[in-house]
Amino acid sequence: MYLSTAELSTHLYAENIEVITRGDDTMTEAAIDAAIQEAKGYLAAFDRTAIFGAVGTNRNPLLLTFVKDIAAWHLINLCNAGTEFKVRQDRYERAVNWLKEVQKGNVQPDLPALEDTEGVEITNPIRFGSNEKRNQHF
Numbered sequence: 001m002y003l004s005t006a007e008l009s010t011h012l013y014a015e016n017i018e019v020i021t022r023g024d025d026t027m028t029e030a031a032i033d034a035a036i037q038e039a040k041g042y043l044a045a046f047d048r049t050a051i052f053g054a055v056g057t058n059r060n061p062l063l064l065t066f067v068k069d070i071a072a073w074h075l076i077n078l079c080n081a082g083t084e085f086k087v088r089q090d091r092y093e094r095a096v097n098w099l100k101e102v103q104k105g106n107v108q109p110d111l112p113a114l115e116d117t118e119g120v121e122i123t124n125p126i127r128f129g130s131n132e133k134r135n136q137h138f
Contacts, residue, residue, distance in 0.1 A: 002052045002059065003032050003067055011072040011091075020079045028075060035071035039063065042099035047112040060111055066095035 005028045008017060021027040040048050051060070073092035076085065101107040 002036055002054065003064065003071065005029065005032070008032070008068060008071060008075075011068045012075065017075065020075055027078065031074040032067075032071045034074045035067050038070055038096075039067050039099060042096075042103045043111070045103070045105075045114055047114050050112040060109060062098075063109060063111065066098055069095040 005017075005025060008028065012020075017028060036052055040052065043051065051063070054060075069088075069091040073088055076088050098107065102109055
């Protein structure tokens with residue numbers, strides 16, 4: 001498992017998790033699973049199986065921190081007992097903004113690159129898009 005319930009103690013006190021979940025570990029696991037899925041959605045250009053299959057010190061520490069922030073946000077939405085809601089919201093938004101920057105290619109994290117079917121690393125995936133719509137005012 002990429003992230004365990006016990007590892008959330010760096011972001012939320014164990015007693016606060018206990019109050020929020022009322023002792024139901026499935027709520028914490030659901031928040032962690034949701035956080036991992038949310039992060040995976042932004043990391044399509046990377047080998048998500050390798051990234052989220054890593055354990056222990058093989059995990060990227062910055063990504064792990066941001067996944068914890070997202071999981072804590074999902075968990076405190078049930079009840080923010082004993083937590084500072086604004087701090088959690090700010091940390092969640094920072095995590096999502098970082099993931100968006102990675103998705104755009106503005107940030108290059110130390111994560112395993114995605115390989116094509118022939119085992120060749122994809123270093124410059126093709127991106128599609130256009131400029132933002134411009135409005136002319138006279």
